[in-house]
Amino acid sequence: xxxxxxxxxxxxxxxxxxxxxxxxxxxxxxxxxxxxxxxxxxxxxxxxxxxxxxxxxxxxxxxxxxxxxxxxxxxxxxxxxxxxxxxxxxxxxxxxxxxxxxxxxxxxxxxxxxxxxxxxxxxxxxxxxxxxxxxxxxxxxxxxxxxxxxxxxxxxxxxxxxxxxxxxxxxxxxxxxxxxxxxxxxxxxxxxxxxxxxxxxxxxxxxxxxxxxxxxxxxxxxxxxxxxxxxxxxxxxxxxxxxxxxxxxxxxxxxxxxxxxxxxxxxxxxxxxxxxxxxxxxxxxxxxxxxxxxxxxxxxxxxxxxxxxxxxxxxxxxxxxxxxxxxxxxxxxxxxxxxxxxxxxxxxxxxxxxxxxxxxxxxxxxxxxxxxxxxxxxxxxxxxxxxxxxxxxxxxxxxxxxxxxxxxxxxxxxxxxxxxxxxxxxxxxxxxxxxxxxxxxxxxxxxxxxxxxxxxxxxxxxxxxxxxxxxxxxxxxxxxxxxxxxxxxxxxxxxxxxxxxxxxxxxxxxxxxxxxxxxxxxxxxxxxxxxxxxxxxxxxxxxxxxxxxxxxxxxxxxxxxxxxxxxxxxxxxxxxxxxxxxxxxxxxxxxxxxxxxxxxxxxxxxxxxxxx
Numbered sequence: 001x002x003x004x005x006x007x008x009x010x011x012x013x014x015x016x017x018x019x020x021x022x023x024x025x026x027x028x029x030x031x032x033x034x035x036x037x038x039x040x041x042x043x044x045x046x047x048x049x050x051x052x053x054x055x056x057x058x059x060x061x062x063x064x065x066x067x068x069x070x071x072x073x074x075x076x077x078x079x080x081x082x083x084x085x086x087x088x089x090x091x092x093x094x095x096x097x098x099x100x101x102x103x104x105x106x107x108x109x110x111x112x113x114x115x116x117x118x119x120x121x122x123x124x125x126x127x128x129x130x131x132x133x134x135x136x137x138x139x140x141x142x143x144x145x146x147x148x149x150x151x152x153x154x155x156x157x158x159x160x161x162x163x164x165x166x167x168x169x170x171x172x173x174x175x176x177x178x179x180x181x182x183x184x185x186x187x188x189x190x191x192x193x194x195x196x197x198x199x200x201x202x203x204x205x206x207x208x209x210x211x212x213x214x215x216x217x218x219x220x221x222x223x224x225x226x227x228x229x230x231x232x233x234x235x236x237x238x239x240x241x242x243x244x245x246x247x248x249x250x251x252x253x254x255x256x257x258x259x260x261x262x263x264x265x266x267x268x269x270x271x272x273x274x275x276x277x278x279x280x281x282x283x284x285x286x287x288x289x290x291x292x293x294x295x296x297x298x299x300x301x302x303x304x305x306x307x308x309x310x311x312x313x314x315x316x317x318x319x320x321x322x323x324x325x326x327x328x329x330x331x332x333x334x335x336x337x338x339x340x341x342x343x344x345x346x347x348x349x350x351x352x353x354x355x356x357x358x359x360x361x362x363x364x365x366x367x368x369x370x371x372x373x374x375x376x377x378x379x380x381x382x383x384x385x386x387x388x389x390x391x392x393x394x395x396x397x398x399x400x401x402x403x404x405x406x407x408x409x410x411x412x413x414x415x416x417x418x419x420x421x422x423x424x425x426x427x428x429x430x431x432x433x434x435x436x437x438x439x440x441x442x443x444x445x446x447x448x449x450x451x452x453x454x455x456x457x458x459x460x461x462x463x464x465x466x467x468x469x470x471x472x473x474x475x476x477x478x479x480x481x482x483x484x485x486x487x488x489x490x491x492x493x494x495x496x497x498x499x500x501x502x503x504x505x506x507x508x509x510x511x512x513x514x515x516x517x518x519x520x521x522x523x524x525x526x527x528x529x530x531x532x533x534x535x536x537x538x539x540x541x542x543x544x545x546x547x548x549x550x551x552x553x554x555x556x557x558x559x560x561x562x563x564x565x566x567x568x569x570x571x572x573x574x575x576x577x578x579x580x581x582x583x584x585x586x587x588x589x590x591x592x593x594x595x596x597x598x599x600x601x602x603x604x605x606x607x608x609x610x611x612x
Contacts (some may be wrong), residue, residue: 015062023051055166075103076344076354146238150273151214152192153350154178156199157231160223170222171196172294173231173260176282177218180264182281182402186273191404193435209238213435214245216293217380218267227253233263235270245270257284261437273443283365285318285325285455292318293328300335305342311335330371337374340381340568347566352381369400373409380413386596389413404434408443415450416571416597418604423447425531438468450575457483479511499526504534512543512578535561540569555579556587563594574601 027048046480153178159170175192180188190212204487205217220233234246245266249259259288260282269280285293296314299307315332318325336354341345355378373396380389393410400406406429414423429445430440445460462481465473481493491511499511499522506529514523527545534541539562548556562570574597582588592598 019058030276093359151188152216153214155219158221168298194434197436229253231489253287257282285322289318289321296331301425326361326364329357330368333357333374339351367399369396372396373406405431414537415575419448465492474503475505478505485513485516508541513547515549540567545578
């Protein structure tokens, strides 16, 4: 008898088939239990290892033993005259058929219901991982809710490290995961500023989701110790506070990029999103360069001159360790360009250094939206190269269509070039993606100001004051006073002004409102104070006061000064309503021509005249 026939006679093939089917079922059960019961990562691998080890043992038993009516016997003790395969063979046949049926049923259930491809796909099954919670199907959702179902906010991951100063690392990981998710076109992701406004607050998930306008929340924690990192992440369906997915990653710090990729991939799978392209992956470098890069990002968000200097230093140290890692080059460009607002650095030197860093970032990775954004702002605010700035801004939008910072910058460029309706759409999208962001709301208010939509402008400023009632609101209060004045309500606007404030917008708008009320004796010292303090740094603000009360000679005199100083507010010429008194003066088109804005002005005027 051949060896093959002997294997067949001893039911080795049938035992192998039954073993493989049982092993597959056990692995599926293990895969479900590990996240649900918070079992360690090695549990599933251990089950697989034991099953692999057991396979040859099962085959040896099948060869050496026989199941007889009298029980299990060694093959050599069995009477070969009896047909061996009759009873055990039929039993194994039945067993294999039953196991195949179970496996097939599980496969159908997983593929048609779990992945949403079957007729019940509109009612996703939520797998909960909270101890004590029960698995349950979510109730049907309305069409409106369904349209926004692929929306998510990534809350700041909690720093679980023993060192509180490691918080920059957990914040950085949060932002990096957020940025990966932003790159998925099929997913709406709330931007950083709004989600970080909830940092340290004890707010329930449904409330957070409602304020941010999202269907899902991703939250987690980070523990960093030496060369090890432990990251937990969990995805929550906010409407019912149900956990859809949870995972713990405990790896070497070198694996941090792979962890970020895995989290993004798991979120996509849990939300049952069908990607049209490849899933985004994190850009990797050595751990110390990455650590310094995260420190640079952390300092850049603090908004002081000292923090910007710390940010620049951290980015430069990261670059020194890995000059081919593009993100710190982009971050360095942004941090350098922000220093121009503090009037303490050599403007030309700073802007050229910023340009160099942006160009180097794009040489390494020409898909970095942040680098394109920084370059566009240099071309716009410093070069006054409008056509280049517009092209670069559109490229930044191509690679960062859901980046609120890119959208805000594109809004300002569109306004300055007379594309008013496009600017409004960009500003509204920025607020939709970052609904609690101060800068985004101011950007939207400014756009309505430029479009002369005074009631909407007023509504937005009042909304900002609700969200930010502290000292940060001084400028907004002055703008609210100004829009009330333009609506013919200067007395009402007075309550939002502080004549003794050192805020420059408070001073400028105070002069305008007081002039509107005919209180010129009070107006004059405020304007003179502006001349004394801002003649070297903010000539454009002085222009506004003279233009409003009709002193055209003084207004154009200070416009020339603002031009020579390269005052960044000169980019407002086309759309600033406070300058309306200058439009009929022949000197108006002269200054526009010097700025290179004359063709855009004429195009805007022609468009407005063509409107019914």
